[in-house]
Amino acid sequence: MKLYVDTKAKQVTVSRDPEPKNDQNGNQRSEKGTGRLMWSTQVFVLDENGGEVITITTAGEKPGVMVGQLIEVEQLEAIPWATNGRNGVAFRAISLKPKAGSAAK
Secondary structure, three states: OOEEEOOOOOEEEEEEEEEEOEOOOOOEOEOOOOOOEEEEEEEEEEEOOEEEEEEEEEEOOOOOOOOOOEEEEEOEEEEEEEEOOEEEEEEEOOEEEEOOOOOOO
């Protein structure tokens, strides 16, 4: 089952420019099945209950977004994980795009 997060009522701002998502050896990871390169973008998500910093992984071309820019997130998926006694939630999206009419500060 896939868990999608509705971001329509949330303000999503880039807080760190997109970076290559690297493996433990420092090599950029690629998506299984397609071979597309993976990217990590840190964002600040704000809604009526407050804000939270998350990192969103995308695959394909490097997202054309930059720090301070309001963005639109296409199909944000929350992926719970647990490994070696640690656990958390990873976030993945199809794309990150500048919100219409927004510019970086």
